[in-house]
Amino acid sequence: MKVGPGYRRLMADADDRCLPLSVTLELGQACNLRCVHCYNFDRELSRHPDPARRDELSEEELHRVIDEVRVEGALFLTLTGGEPMSHRGLPRLVEHAARSGMLVRVKTNGTLMTSDRVERLARAGLRAVDVSLYAATASIHDAFVRSEGAFDRTLTGVRNARQEGLEIRLSFVMSSANEHQLPSMIDLAHAMEIPFSVDTLITARHDGTTSSSLLALDGPALERLYRGPLAPFVKPTRRGEDRIACPCARSVCGIGSSGDVYPCIAAPLPCGNVRTLSFREIWSESPQLRWIRGLRNEDFEACSSCDHSRFCRRSSGTMLTDTGSFTGPSRFGASARCAEAEIVHRLSESGT
Ligand code: SF4
Numbered sequence: 001m002k003v004g005p006g007y008r009r010l011m012a013d014a015d016d017r018c019l020p021l022s023v024t025l026e027l028g029q030a031c032n033l034r035c036v037h038c039y040n041f042d043r044e045l046s047r048h049p050d051p052a053r054r055d056e057l058s059e060e061e062l063h064r065v066i067d068e069v070r071v072e073g074a075l076f077l078t079l080t081g082g083e084p085m086s087h088r089g090l091p092r093l094v095e096h097a098a099r100s101g102m103l104v105r106v107k108t109n110g111t112l113m114t115s116d117r118v119e120r121l122a123r124a125g126l127r128a129v130d131v132s133l134y135a136a137t138a139s140i141h142d143a144f145v146r147s148e149g150a151f152d153r154t155l156t157g158v159r160n161a162r163q164e165g166l167e168i169r170l171s172f173v174m175s176s177a178n179e180h181q182l183p184s185m186i187d188l189a190h191a192m193e194i195p196f197s198v199d200t201l202i203t204a205r206h207d208g209t210t211s212s213s214l215l216a217l218d219g220p221a222l223e224r225l226y227r228g229p230l231a232p233f234v235k236p237t238r239r240g241e242d243r244i245a246c247p248c249a250r251s252v253c254g255i256g257s258s259g260d261v262y263p264c265i266a267a268p269l270p271c272g273n274v275r276t277l278s279f280r281e282i283w284s285e286s287p288q289l290r291w292i293r294g295l296r297n298e299d300f301e302a303c304s305s306c307d308h309s310r311f312c313r314r315s316s317g318t319m320l321t322d323t324g325s326f327t328g329p330s331r332f333g334a335s336a337r338c339a340e341a342e343i344v345h346r347l348s349e350s351g352t
């Protein structure tokens, strides 16, 4: 499950063949935390504002969806939410997917990973967890997720996961609230000998609200990070001739908690619902998915002629959420990918 050349080859082959090798499935919208940046919906509200999104798949339906995506070729299943650890059926779902031959990982805030729960999940066949962390200091993390004691519970959960031999990755999402913490967060990951990923972008929410973007890093903050702890990432992210389109709708697919199939879980473009159509029908016949598969570089008008494109971490899902355009550039918010790509390109050329 680690990202190595073998995994990349597999994904590239699936991309060519439009095989949904990697599927992300939302188990529900419920969560025990109220992160200020949550992309699901504004967690100031107690539940999702859209009644349709509150009509969530039952456990029985989730099992059926797992069977359907497996038959279509899915090998990597990521369970997300909300907080998937709060779903009562999680051990049964993990076991079902693992028995059918899928490698299962869970995206979690880690606070509910008690030793009993993690032991049960490991026995069920869970392979990996991605754990979100927003600071190396408890008070900053707790303020961000609006739950006192969350930092300690998350780190306890991480230790429990390690005890059970699960693969762990820490996910750092950077904002104006924790920019100064990144060096200590990286030190913490190194001290625990756990790999980490860093995301510098806060997107709009899937409920259409945009207040989360107020936390986004501005240009000067991004530049400080790329001159400092993110200096190792000052390099091209793609070759000029590479496809601009991401693996959305080709090797990657997302399924929302109420059954909508998306090109990817970050691209909330409904392409059909597994309650009314089989996954196979949606994957092979949805006009939206077919349109995405047919996109060529020149269809991404601004990006195909952009000087910074080799340094850009653009994702079409983020573009769609932030600007409403799947093929457009990233010009939303101060920390949009366009600003980031310009900074990384400039620093790379100056050898800084
Ligand atoms: S833990 Fe995840 S799902 Fe829960 S509020 Fe935070 S970002 Fe949203």
Ligand code: SF4
Binding pocket: 302, 303, 304, 306, 307, 308, 309, 312, 313, 314, 328, 329, 330, 337, 338, 339, 341, 342
């Ligand atoms: S920097 Fe902006 S315009 Fe250029 S490739 Fe990235 S998203 Fe497109």
